[in-house]
Amino acid sequence: MSETLNPFEIVQKEIKSACEKLGLDNSVYEILKEPERVLTVSIPVKMDDGTTKTFIGFRSQHSTAIGPAKGGVRFHPNVSLDEVKALSTWMTFKCSVVGIPYGGGKGGVICNPKELSKGELERLSRGYFKAISPIIGPEKDIPAPDVYTNAQVMAWFMDEFSTLKGYNTPGVVTGKPIIIGGSLGRNEATARGATFTIREAAKNLGLDLTKATVAIQGYGNAGSIAARLLSELGCKIVAVNDSQGGAYNPEGLDPKAVLEFKEKNKTVKGFPGSKDISGEDLLELDVDILVPAALENVITSKNAANIKAKIVGECANGPTTPEADKVLYENGVLVIPDILCNAGGVTVSYFEWVQNLMNFYWTEEEVNTRLEHIMVKAFNEVYKMHKDYKVNMREAAYMVSIKRIADAMKVRGWI
Numbered sequence: 001m002s003e004t005l006n007p008f009e010i011v012q013k014e015i016k017s018a019c020e021k022l023g024l025d026n027s028v029y030e031i032l033k034e035p036e037r038v039l040t041v042s043i044p045v046k047m048d049d050g051t052t053k054t055f056i057g058f059r060s061q062h063s064t065a066i067g068p069a070k071g072g073v074r075f076h077p078n079v080s081l082d083e084v085k086a087l088s089t090w091m092t093f094k095c096s097v098v099g100i101p102y103g104g105g106k107g108g109v110i111c112n113p114k115e116l117s118k119g120e121l122e123r124l125s126r127g128y129f130k131a132i133s134p135i136i137g138p139e140k141d142i143p144a145p146d147v148y149t150n151a152q153v154m155a156w157f158m159d160e161f162s163t164l165k166g167y168n169t170p171g172v173v174t175g176k177p178i179i180i181g182g183s184l185g186r187n188e189a190t191a192r193g194a195t196f197t198i199r200e201a202a203k204n205l206g207l208d209l210t211k212a213t214v215a216i217q218g219y220g221n222a223g224s225i226a227a228r229l230l231s232e233l234g235c236k237i238v239a240v241n242d243s244q245g246g247a248y249n250p251e252g253l254d255p256k257a258v259l260e261f262k263e264k265n266k267t268v269k270g271f272p273g274s275k276d277i278s279g280e281d282l283l284e285l286d287v288d289i290l291v292p293a294a295l296e297n298v299i300t301s302k303n304a305a306n307i308k309a310k311i312v313g314e315c316a317n318g319p320t321t322p323e324a325d326k327v328l329y330e331n332g333v334l335v336i337p338d339i340l341c342n343a344g345g346v347t348v349s350y351f352e353w354v355q356n357l358m359n360f361y362w363t364e365e366e367v368n369t370r371l372e373h374i375m376v377k378a379f380n381e382v383y384k385m386h387k388d389y390k391v392n393m394r395e396a397a398y399m400v401s402i403k404r405i406a407d408a409m410k411v412r413g414w415i
């Protein structure tokens with residue numbers, strides 16, 4: 001049988017398997033297998049050369065059983081409707097596994113932001129947000145950053161929505177610049193949350209982080225900050241890469257210097273003192289910890305048996321296929337699944353939204369302490385489920401989260 005690579009089919013399989021393991025009524029799967037609502041929009045943008053180009057965008061709201069939809073917006077040439085539906089579905093389970101009062105949403109625009117001028121990117125961002133605005137709002141659906149979107153894009157989103165409403169509405173989007181209601185700690189939150197879960201996993205496996213080696217795929221928001229935070233815990237970062245290539249040095253790479261190099265040269269490839277490394281070789285390196293922090297379907301049945309890491313910390317969404325998961329589990333690799341590992345981002349987005357609604361702002365220390373508490377608790381709940389039911393960590397995370405969503409749907413009278 002050929003490997004399932006469609007992320008939406010993958011997440012449907014994951015839901016079905018968790019529902020069966022928990023012995024839940026089939027109506028739970030029937031409701032959760034499709035998003036509640038999906039919007040496709042066309043966004044005409046005036047380009048700098050005077051022509052008009054129409055871009056296609058999506059927003060998917062998977063579930064609002066526990067709270068408003070929540071999740072990022074991706075600007076990437078490979079965005080597809082099924083990818084956005086899958087990402088929104090993962091958001092539902094992610095919010096539930098860390099126990100924050102949201103459902104799942106996600107958006108995307110098919111575009112290559114690297115080919116757009118700043119003015120074109122602003123007009124595209126505003127056009128997209130205006131087009132999805134009927135279904136967005138602080139009580140309905142709250143977008144945030146994802147691949148190739150950032151705090152500046154969030155600021156344009158927030159400004160566009162506030163203009164439409166006629167008053168300042170910071171709670172409509174998270175991941176904003178601090179000056180307009182962003183939260184301290186949000187920029188680092190995905191990687192910080194992942195680092196807490198990797199630390200807890202290492203404790204359980206008896207792995208000494210001060211002697212551990214790490215390879216990181218993707219050197220954007222999640223990957224570059226994970227490199228820094230893991231090295232602060234004593235880990236040696238031996239390989240990193242991005243869409244243009246990789247840098248490998250068995251003696252260790254300095255994450256801050258690599259980031260400065262990437263900012264200047266647009267890639268980590270060629271970092272002084274390092275050797276080039278291909279994306280495939282990076283994943284199969286003999287390291288203790290592997291952190292996929294780029295895109296989906298990078299650990300598959302083709303390379304799973306060659307993964308040597310003891311811990312895979314999934315900063316990216318959907319990096320491992322179900323077929324690869326089985327191989328990793330059989331080989332004793334502890335996978336910290338995306339919906340748990342990268343949930344720090346949405347958790348601090350939740351803190352940002354709470355601060356916006358209260359109009360009362362927290363210190364960075366308060367943010368990080370609350371984040372640590374939530375991530376450690378969630379890790380321990382999932383780890384216990386993994387041990388009690390003898391299932392892999394992904395199945396365990398789905399079981400913890402689906403149970404909560406099923407309880408919410410039951411008391412609301414949906415099932």
Ligand SMILES: NC(=O)C1=CN([C@@H]2O[C@H](COP(=O)(O)OP(=O)(O)OC[C@H]3O[C@@H](n4cnc5c(N)ncnc54)[C@H](O)[C@@H]3O)[C@@H](O)[C@H]2O)C=CC1
Binds near residue numbers: 190343
């Ligand atoms: N930013 C956030 O708060 C969150 C992000 N995530 C996930 O983390 C992953 C990365 O997102 P961000 O860091 O925010 O995006 P980003 O846009 O800041 O960085 C993406 C990085 O991936 C690299 N990349 C792209 N294609 C690649 C390839 N084929 N091989 C190696 N590297 C490649 C890019 O060069 C870039 O360095 C995504 O899966 C995203 O959904 C998950 C939770 C929250």
Ligand SMILES: O=C(O)CCC(=O)C(=O)O
Binds near residue numbers: 072345346
């Ligand atoms: O911060 C958020 O609301 C969501 C971030 C996100 O898109 C994700 O966790 O995949």
